[in-house]
Amino acid sequence: MFEHGTNTKERNLQGGAITSVNIVVAHGLEARPLISMLELQPEKTDGRYLVYSNSAGATLIVSGMGRDAVIAATNYLGEQQRDEDDRLRGWLNLGIAGHRTAEIGSAWLANKITEQISGASAYPPQLLAGFASCKVITVDKPETAYPEDAVYEMEASAFYEVATKFSTAELVQVFKIISDNSSNPVNNIDLAMVPTWISTQENEILDLLSKLEFLVTEYNVSHSLSPAYESFCARYYLTVNQKIQLKRLCQRYRAMGREADLIAMSVSASGTGKQLLQDLDSQLNGVSSR
Amino acid sequence: MFSAIYIEQEVAEFERVRRLLDRFPQVPQVICERYGQIFNRKSQNFRLQKKSPALILAKKYGSLVLPAPAGYGFDESNSYYFSHMLNCIYDCRYCFLQGMYSSANYVLFVNYEDFESALEDKIIENDGAGVYYSGYDCDSLALEPISSFCRHFVPVFSKFPDATLEIRTKSTQIRCLLEQNVLDNCVIAMSFTSQQAAIQWEHKVPTLEKRIEALRKLQQAGWKIAIRFEPLVLDGKHGESYRSLFKSIFSSLDVDKIHSVSSGLFRMPVEFHKRIVKLYPDEELFARPTSVADGMIALKNEDEDLQLMEIERHLFEYISPQQYYRCA
C-alpha cells in the first residue's frame, strides 16, 4: 500500500503546516481540538458558518449536525474555493460516532459509507495506509442498537456525495472517533469528553492529514501551469475556449522540457490571441519524433 | 499488495474467493453489491489510484467471449478475446487501459466456469477452430499466483487442438506453465518496447533480461512463444534502439521455433487519449504532436514509413518475413 515515506512523527509534521485540506465537522466541540492542533484562526465569513484556516491553507468548517446541514456547509466551502483554478483540495469529514463493540476513543477510516434511509453505498478509495477501516452507516437519528458491525453517525454519506463534486474520490475521506458503544450508549455521552477523544487521536489525525495532503500536492504539482500562462492571459484577450487551448499548450511545453521557450515567448510575443495559439502550436509541432 | 479487497456479495461464498481471501487476512475486505459501484464511478482518478490499487472480486455477466478488434491478431481466422480481469499490476505510461477505465483497481472475474463454457460454445460455433486472445484488458500472467488463470484456462484448450489460445503478457510468472503439459495450440506472446522506452514508460514491468529469460525457459520446455513489439514509438534514429533489442531477444531464443513476431505503432482511440492527457498533463509522450484518423490517435512522425522499414529491415536480419505481421 502507498506509504510515501516516513510517518508523521518521524517527519515531525506540525499541524500548522497542513495545507490544501478541508475539514468538515458537525459540532463546535469537534472543531475545538482541531483548531489548536492545526493552528487555525477564525475566518471572516458572511456569518452563516464558523470557518477556520491556517496560514498554510488548511480550512475547517463547522457544518451543524445531520445530512442537510453537512450538504449545505460542504457546498458552501466548495463554492467559496471555486476560483482556485484547477487545483484540488483534500476533504475530510471528522467527527464522533457510535459502534457496537469498538472501544471509546478508537478511530476508524470509512471504507464503505451506506446511507441508511436510501440504502445507497459509496466506497472511498483506500489509498491512505495505516488506519483501521470500517463500514460507516449514516443514520438520521442516533442509533442505539448498533445492529451491524459498523460505525454509526449522521453526516458521512451526504458529505461524501457533495465533496466528491469538488474533488476526486481518492482525496475525500471520512474519519470517525468512537464516542459511544453498547456499554456506553449514545444517551450517556459525556459531551465534555469530545475534545479529549479527538485530541487523543492527534497523531493519527495528523498522519492522515499529511498523507492526504501529500496526494493533493502531488496531483496539484503534476497539473500545475507554467507562470507563462498567466503572462499570456494578461497580455492577450482570450476566449474561454482559447484559454483552454493555451493551458494545454503550456502543459505540453513543460512536459517536453521547453518551458524556457514558453517563458521567452510570453515576454516577447505580439499579435492576436489566435496568432499566439497558432505560433505556440506550430513551434511545438515542429518538433516531431525525438 | 492490495489497498483493499472488494467482494461482490454474489461471489462471497465462492470457493475460489474464500481461498483467495484467506491469503490476505490483513487487507480490509469490503462487501459490495456490484463491482461497477466502485469501478465505474465518476470522480475517480486512475493516476492516484494506481499508487495503491484495490482488488475487486466480481462475477462477469453478458458476453464473455467477444470478437477481437480488427487487426489485433496474427491470423485471418475468426478471432476473439476474453477478459477474466480488468486492469494490470504494471504501469506502462502508454497503456490504453488508463483511458479506458476510470479506476485503476483490478477487477478479477471469478466465475471461471462461465468463461469456460462461453469459450467452449464459441469454439464449437467455429467448428473447433478460431483464435482466442487473453490479455487485452489486463496482463494475463502477471497476477497468476493469485488468479490461477493459466492453471484453469490452458487445459480448456487441450480439448480443442484446432483452436488457438494466445496469452499476451509482459510477466515472468511462468511457473504455472512450466508445471503443466505443453499445449501445442497455446502461444505465449511477450511484448517488448525498446530499452529506452521500457526505462521511460514501463513502470513495475520485469526487466528486458528477465522477460527474455522467461521466454527462453518456456521455449526450452516446448511452449510456443511469440514476440510482440508494441507499441513502437519511433525515435527518428533509424531503428537503432530496436536493433539492440532484437539482438538481445533473438540471440537468446531458437528463432525458427518462434510462432510469430508482430509490431504495432502507438495508437489508441481519441477519447482514451483525451482522458489520459487529463491524468498526465506532465507526460512527455502525450505532449508530442499527434495525428487523428478514423477516431484513432497516433504520434506524428516524420518519415514514419521509412523508420518502420528500417526497423523491419533490422528485424529480418533475425526472422523470416513469414513469421512477421504488422498490427493494423
Ligand code: SF4
Ligand atoms: S503490461 Fe500491458 S496491460 Fe499492463 S500496464 Fe503495461 S501495457 Fe498495460
